[in-house]
Amino acid sequence: MRSNFRTIWMVARREFIDQFRDxxxxxxxxxxxxxxxxxxxxxTRQAVNFMNRFGGDLILDNLVPFVVLVIGFFPLSxxxxxxxxxxxxxxxxxxxxxxxxxxxxDRHMYLGKLLVGITTPLVFSYxxxxxxxILVSRREVAFPSAYMLALIFxxxxxxxxxxxxxxxxxxxxxxxxxxANLLASFVVVPVAFLLQGETVLIFWGNEDVLWFAIVxxxxxxxxxxxxxxxxxxxxxxxxxxxxxxxxxxxxxxFRNRFIGDAKTISExxxxxxxxxxxxxxxxxxxxxALALVGGIVSYTWVIMNVPDYxxxxxxxxxxxxxxxxxxxxxxxxxxxxIPAPVLFYHNARTTVAFLLLGLVSFGxxxxxxxxxxxxxxxxxxxxxxxxxxxxxAVFAVGLLPHGIFELSAVFLATAAMLKTGAQLVTPQAxxxxxxxxxxxxxxxxxxxxxxxxxxxxxxxxxEIYITPRLIKIFFPVL
Amino acid sequence: xxxxxxxxxxxxxxxxxxDAVTLTVQPGxxxxxxxxxxxxxxxxxxxxTALLKPTRGWARVGGYDITKNxxxxxxxxxxxxxxxxxxxxxTGIEYLEFFGEVYGLEPKLRKSRSDYLLEYFxxxxxxxxxxxxxxxxxxxxxxxxxxxxxxxxxxxxDEPTSAMxxxxxxxxxxxxxxxxxxxxxxxxxxxNLAEAEALADKIxxxxxxxxxxxxxxxxxxxxVLGPVEYEAKFxxxxxxxxxxLPQGVDLAFRSETSLRFRIEAPxxxxxxxxxxxxxxxxxxxxxxxxxxxxxxxxxxxMADAQGVPYAV
Numbered sequence: 001m002r003s004n005f006r007t008i009w010m011v012a013r014r015e016f017i018d019q020f021r022d023x024x025x026x027x028x029x030x031x032x033x034x035x036x037x038x039x040x041x042x043x044t045r046q047a048v049n050f051m052n053r054f055g056g057d058l059i060l061d062n063l064v065p066f067v068v069l070v071i072g073f074f075p076l077s078x079x080x081x082x083x084x085x086x087x088x089x090x091x092x093x094x095x096x097x098x099x100x101x102x103x104x105x106d107r108h109m110y111l112g113k114l115l116v117g118i119t120t121p122l123v124f125s126y127x128x129x130x131x132x133x134i135l136v137s138r139r140e141v142a143f144p145s146a147y148m149l150a151l152i153f154x155x156x157x158x159x160x161x162x163x164x165x166x167x168x169x170x171x172x173x174x175x176x177x178x179x180a181n182l183l184a185s186f187v188v189v190p191v192a193f194l195l196q197g198e199t200v201l202i203f204w205g206n207e208d209v210l211w212f213a214i215v216x217x218x219x220x221x222x223x224x225x226x227x228x229x230x231x232x233x234x235x236x237x238x239x240x241x242x243x244x245x246x247x248x249x250x251x252x253x254f255r256n257r258f259i260g261d262a263k264t265i266s267e268x269x270x271x272x273x274x275x276x277x278x279x280x281x282x283x284x285x286x287x288x289a290l291a292l293v294g295g296i297v298s299y300t301w302v303i304m305n306v307p308d309y310x311x312x313x314x315x316x317x318x319x320x321x322x323x324x325x326x327x328x329x330x331x332x333x334x335x336x337x338i339p340a341p342v343l344f345y346h347n348a349r350t351t352v353a354f355l356l357l358g359l360v361s362f363g364x365x366x367x368x369x370x371x372x373x374x375x376x377x378x379x380x381x382x383x384x385x386x387x388x389x390x391x392x393a394v395f396a397v398g399l400l401p402h403g404i405f406e407l408s409a410v411f412l413a414t415a416a417m418l419k420t421g422a423q424l425v426t427p428q429a430x431x432x433x434x435x436x437x438x439x440x441x442x443x444x445x446x447x448x449x450x451x452x453x454x455x456x457x458x459x460x461x462x463e464i465y466i467t468p469r470l471i472k473i474f475f476p477v478l
Numbered sequence: 479x480x481x482x483x484x485x486x487x488x489x490x491x492x493x494x495x496x497d498a499v500t501l502t503v504q505p506g507x508x509x510x511x512x513x514x515x516x517x518x519x520x521x522x523x524x525x526x527t528a529l530l531k532p533t534r535g536w537a538r539v540g541g542y543d544i545t546k547n548x549x550x551x552x553x554x555x556x557x558x559x560x561x562x563x564x565x566x567x568x569t570g571i572e573y574l575e576f577f578g579e580v581y582g583l584e585p586k587l588r589k590s591r592s593d594y595l596l597e598y599f600x601x602x603x604x605x606x607x608x609x610x611x612x613x614x615x616x617x618x619x620x621x622x623x624x625x626x627x628x629x630x631x632x633x634x635x636d637e638p639t640s641a642m643x644x645x646x647x648x649x650x651x652x653x654x655x656x657x658x659x660x661x662x663x664x665x666x667x668x669x670n671l672a673e674a675e676a677l678a679d680k681i682x683x684x685x686x687x688x689x690x691x692x693x694x695x696x697x698x699x700x701x702v703l704g705p706v707e708y709e710a711k712f713x714x715x716x717x718x719x720x721x722x723l724p725q726g727v728d729l730a731f732r733s734e735t736s737l738r739f740r741i742e743a744p745x746x747x748x749x750x751x752x753x754x755x756x757x758x759x760x761x762x763x764x765x766x767x768x769x770x771x772x773x774x775x776x777x778x779x780m781a782d783a784q785g786v787p788y789a790v
Contacts, residue, residue, distance in 0.1 A: 010579055010580065017572070018568070093563075094560075094562070094563045095565055097529070097559040097561070098559055098563040098621075099580075101527045101529060101555070102577065102581060103549055103552040103553040103580070103581065103582070104580055105549070234529050238530060246491060249490075249492070
């Protein structure tokens, strides 16, 4: 272990020397760190004056934490410069080959560069925050609590890891600095959105919600580090001199994986689909477990918390049931308002959305969206229980008939999406990131086209034409 | 020792950069790998350093398999890459010490090796200057010193004397020769045919990823240019008339004052031929082998490969 650290430090030390001898990095960083807190302090003064004249206590109370978050973020933009330079820059300068020819292990090189990419901008970032806090402490404005500051420091650290790890992934995959810089927008734009989201959380006024951002960003950063480590290969850095897209090969690789050895559709269903399904065993178990947990937690939360906010006296419950009955009076003619194909399209689109979100987040966002949907189901059952219906009966009559098909399709597609994300962050011998993506996508489409689409089609027909009738039969009051 | 068999590398799923390369280089031997730019020399070297995995075939370097033991190979091989690959903001001594540490040398050994190499290559005075300030030749020498830092048993050198002045190039050649005599296995990729001729025990010519020819210089000359030619020069005009030549000798060229013979087995035939000429009172001034350079072998091989006529 100590030897690993020593080797990582050896790589990092050389990078630090290089960085601190490069005035093009140090001078702008110093300027940013020393000037920006003063500008931010003056902006704070003007904002405070404005708020004092026109009101806005909530903003005033959270102004400093917000500025601290922004000030901490600016020096972090240098993480991209440093990290993008780290592999592709060395490749362009020809300095990477002697290093790659040495007995250094891939992870030592990767982690050494990651350490440098994070440390310098982070130190400058904290210095900048420190200067601002000293300046702002003289002003008559709510100073953030130590707890809030600690949260923002943690969040800034998570941002640094997120940006560096994603920039290094780009740096390893790109063949030129120009290409890497272009790809960097895929880091900058989402992080800018992330910052806006975190700003909303800060102005929300509840410090603890920042933990969601910290955990989320850290999880994503961790997955990116894992992705980088999994796909960092010497061969990748030296095997390609220019970026070429071999569309023929891409199509061939996808088609071969999708079709497999099958000659006919029935052969495909008999031979290939069972193989893919067997591979989904573990992700499917995880998805089912998460669905159970999500559904039960949501159901329990509704049962326990909604009565505190909602009038559930017998009179009001009767009112609610009447309202529900009125709204659902035409339930058996649902097909006239929502044709089955529209419902099918909606469900298929949601399943694809799980995949797309899963792809950009290695499964996590897709899984989150899936959990939100399951939580909604749990919540509806909880609400049904609160207004006096048996949740079990509602589930069996209102959900199960089409749910058997729909949930099976969604569970399988989500499990395939989870497997795609897991495959991307798992080291694969002799396969590039692009190859892995193609294989994973082909596997996902096998499930989607071969199983999910037929199941969703059946589910849509049942949901529109059978489920409403069953509800009418079992709940005559509706 | 380096052994390769059917070593091949495909890029982008349709381009064979190296195709079925089979070679053997013994310890104490130097192989010169010759070929045009893009012929596959660098890719071959990268496979031998376990940087690229072969698509087909295998290779063993210093007793280790390039796919199974990449780490051992990297520890035992010294590589001089096509570009010198120096970190421009590091001083010469920092650079060597860094790579010494990368190769796991103890601090004392690192110091002594870097001092020795800096001195050998005449870089001691520049040792504390950043390598960005070095001349091209100095950079190349520092890069070579890096490749030798861990005293490797196998050396793969890409253009070792490029950009060097004649004295420095000679210094480097001397060092390579010394390493050969200490039983190192050495592969040199070069466009400098005179250097290859001076240093190499074996030569391989690579074209579009395939080895067109390989062997010792004499073997290549014989295979490509035919039997050895000897030229007899006369003090004044000599009429050879209907000279009856021994078996295994062809008359390749004649002028008033010289004759050129193509001889299959010079050791057996030359004494007889010289005797024949002197008994015919030929005013013989000299009788010597016509020098045939590697350049001729290389250019003829390339011309044949491209299907164009070759003229010396």
